[in-house]
Amino acid sequence: MACVLKVFPRIAFAAVLASAGPAFAGSMSAGAQAFQAQCSICHRTAGKAQAAVGPDLFGVVGRKAGSQQGYAYSAxxxxxxxxxxxxxxxxxxxxxxxxxxxxKMPFPGLHDSTRLDAVLSYLETLK
Ligand code: HEC
Structure with missing residues (x-):
């Protein structure tokens, strides 16, 4: 399936980015940096239902799971x-x-609770 072919090279890339982690410096918040490093490879945040590996996460907080228009979720x-x-x-x-x-999210999980809280704060800004 085409989507499987697309997902695997991205996982490898995401793993490289994840290990780069806090090396992302600059003026972004910790949550935005963590999102950039670990999520943005698969998720857009523009609120448009464009095809990406994962669904767009604009407005995700408070949303029903699997409800982004135009994205082909797993059952x-x-x-x-x-x-x-x-x-x-x-x-x-x-x-x-x-x-x-x-x-079908090929992501092992965020195990660092500080990072998890930071990503969550960032997701809450997407509205
Ligand atoms: C390698 C690709 C990939 C990475 C990295 C990834 N995701 Fe996902 N994500 C997906 C896919 C694919 C789905 C759809 C899952 C399904 O339909 O079963 C998904 C689904 C989701 C959903 C459910 C959305 C909805 O509309 O119900 C959330 C929330 C989410 N991801 C957040 C994140 C966050 C935050 C990160 C970073 C910490 C992340 N994801 C990293 C691919 C990824």
Whole structure:
């Protein structure tokens, strides 16, 4: 499948970026930097339903899981019945496969709680 071919090189790239981590300096907030390093490879935040590896995350906080128009979610995500409250997002981002078994986000989870909080604060600005 075409999307599988697209996803794998990006995982390798995301891993390189993730290990670069805090080396991203500049005036961005810690959350924006962490998002840039670990999420932006797959997620746009412009609020437009453009094709990317993952759904656009504009307005994700408070949104029903699997509801971004125009994005082809996995059945697992579409039928998860979750609402992305800050608490639910934290649980998901710490361990995506545990919270939505069978979802197709190829991301192992954010295990550093400071970083997780920072990414969450950043997601809350996307509205
Ligand atoms: C290698 C690609 C990739 C990376 C890296 C990645 N994601 Fe995802 N993400 C996806 C895909 C693909 C989905 C769709 C999952 C599905 O449909 O099962 C997704 C789904 C999501 C969802 C659910 C959105 C919705 O509309 O229900 C959230 C929230 C999310 N990702 C946040 C993040 C955050 C925050 C990061 C960084 C910490 C991140 N993702 C890193 C690919 C990725």
């Amino acid at each position: 697992a995500m579409k039928h998860s019945g979750l609402i992305w409250t800050p608490d639910e997002l934290k649980l998901y981002l710490a361990n995506p496969q545990k919270v939505v078994p069978g979802n």
